[in-house]
Amino acid sequence: MRYWLREIGGWLLVALGLLAFYACYALLLGGQIAEAGAFTVVGVFIFRGGIHLLKTAVAAQVCMHAHQRAEREVATLPAGPTHRM
Amino acid sequence: MNPRRAAEVWNVAGIKPYLTVGLVALGVIAAVLLQSTSGIVAFIPVVAGIAGGLSGLGPTLVVVSVAVCLNAPAFVEPATSRRMIMDGVLCAAVLAYVIAHARAQAILAYIYPADHGPRAVSAGQTGLRGLFRRSRPARQRRSAELVSEPEVSAMIWSLPVWAVLAHYVLLAAPEDVVVAGLPPPFGQVVILVWSIGLIWYVVFGFLAYLRYRQMRADEATVCLQDMLWAETRREQRRVNRWLAWHRGRQRRKEK
Numbered sequence: 001m002r003y004w005l006r007e008i009g010g011w012l013l014v015a016l017g018l019l020a021f022y023a024c025y026a027l028l029l030g031g032q033i034a035e036a037g038a039f040t041v042v043g044v045f046i047f048r049g050g051i052h053l054l055k056t057a058v059a060a061q062v063c064m065h066a067h068q069r070a071e072r073e074v075a076t077l078p079a080g081p082t083h084r085m
Numbered sequence: 086m087n088p089r090r091a092a093e094v095w096n097v098a099g100i101k102p103y104l105t106v107g108l109v110a111l112g113v114i115a116a117v118l119l120q121s122t123s124g125i126v127a128f129i130p131v132v133a134g135i136a137g138g139l140s141g142l143g144p145t146l147v148v149v150s151v152a153v154c155l156n157a158p159a160f161v162e163p164a165t166s167r168r169m170i171m172d173g174v175l176c177a178a179v180l181a182y183v184i185a186h187a188r189a190q191a192i193l194a195y196i197y198p199a200d201h202g203p204r205a206v207s208a209g210q211t212g213l214r215g216l217f218r219r220s221r222p223a224r225q226r227r228s229a230e231l232v233s234e235p236e237v238s239a240m241i242w243s244l245p246v247w248a249v250l251a252h253y254v255l256l257a258a259p260e261d262v263v264v265a266g267l268p269p270p271f272g273q274v275v276i277l278v279w280s281i282g283l284i285w286y287v288v289f290g291f292l293a294y295l296r297y298r299q300m301r302a303d304e305a306t307v308c309l310q311d312m313l314w315a316e317t318r319r320e321q322r323r324v325n326r327w328l329a330w331h332r333g334r335q336r337r338k339e340k
Contacts, residue, residue, distance in 0.1 A: 014290070021283050028276050033265045036279070044286065051290045056312060058297045059305040066302035 003060040010053035017047025099229030100192050102237045107138065107185035113178035114147070117171050118154050126154050134182055141190065144183040151179055169252070176251050177244040184240055192232070195224035 020043030027036040111134045118127035130150040137143035254277070262272035300308065314321075 018287065021287065024283065025276075025280065028264065028279055029259060029262060031263050031265070031272065033275065040279075040283070043283075047287070047290060051294060054294050055297045055308065058294075059300060059308040059312075062300050062302055062305035063309060066305075 003057040003064070006053050006057035006060070010050045010057055013046055013050030013053060015050075017043050017050055020046055099232035100189055102232065102234075103185040103189040103192075106237070106241065107134070107182050107189065110178040110181035110185065111135070111147075114151060114175060114182070117175040117178065118151070120171055121168075122154055129154060138186065139193070141194075143186045147182055148179060151175070173245070173248040173252055177248040180247055181241070181244055188227075188232075188240075191227040192229050194226070196227040197225060 020039055024036045024039045024043060027033075027039060111131045114130045114134075115127050118130065130147050133146035133150040134143060137146040255273075258273050258277050258280075260273055261269050262276060263269060264272040264275045267275075
């Protein structure tokens with residue numbers, strides 16, 4: 001659940017970044033190059049932030065899955081005496 | 086380039102198809118430019134292409150010289166279907182030269198950009214000389230035996246597709262936009278460059294996301310540790326400084 005919130009947040013930021021890029025295009029069509037430049041910087045930051053959040057979510061997901069798999073493997077090991085070296 | 090070096094390059098197996106494509110492309114560029122400009126000007130891209138052929142500057146020189154030739158015509162041809170076809174042929178020829186140059190460079194020089202590696206001082210060189218000299222970059226060439234006929238023919242047959250695609254992209258760009266008081270063709274160029282840049286950025290972002298989805302557990306762990314360090318390094322430093330101070334104090338008391 002922890003990483004799903006981050007994943008949803010990341011996708012929302014990515015969508016917001018794409019919206020900002022579309023706004024840049026619309027401003028360029030209107031000939032407003034300075035405003036488009038400012039919006040491009042804003043869009044780049046938002047889009048990059050979204051991708052970073054997605055990266056965190058994916059890394060957390062991979063780690064959690066690896067941890068759960070390791071726990072399952074330990075649980076399926078036959079119980080018996082342990083040898084000390 | 087001296088004739089001996091040229092002969093050596095020509096004798097490298099697998100390079101001939103790409104050199105032929107590059108030279109034919111330069112010929113086509115000159116032939117197309119001769120339709121709209123004077124003879125001497127039309128051969129500038131040929132000279133630029135041959136001069137920069139064996140360095141990394143070849144494609145840049147050709148593209149810039151073609152742009153100069155197109156913008157300094159002796160006579161301007163109206164926008165007819167013949168001109169559109171000529172523009173398509175010119176586009177395909179420039180692309181053919183750029184691809185052939187890149188593939189020839191991969192066989193003759195290096196396939197990936199040069200990796201300069203650590204400074205020479207770490208490789209055993211000491212003193213001021215070692216501090217400023219970098220070690221020789223590690224360069225890997227592509228094996229010439231890997232060049233196949235289907236690879237070259239696929240490249241040649243894909244050229245018209247890219248030329249037609251470029252034509253449609255140009256048609257899709259709005260024509261009558263005035264950006265910063267510049268005439269409409271410049272506005273069209275600004276919108277095209279801007280759009281291509283943003284699309285490039287977005288595509289790279291999504292490709293990065295797909296790469297993250299392929300992460301292994303150890304890579305993901307390092308990634309999370311890196312993020313944790315980036316976000317809490319100041320707090321960690323402060324806490325560890327206090328811990329070190331406390332341990333030192335304890336040790337002094339024990340003595």
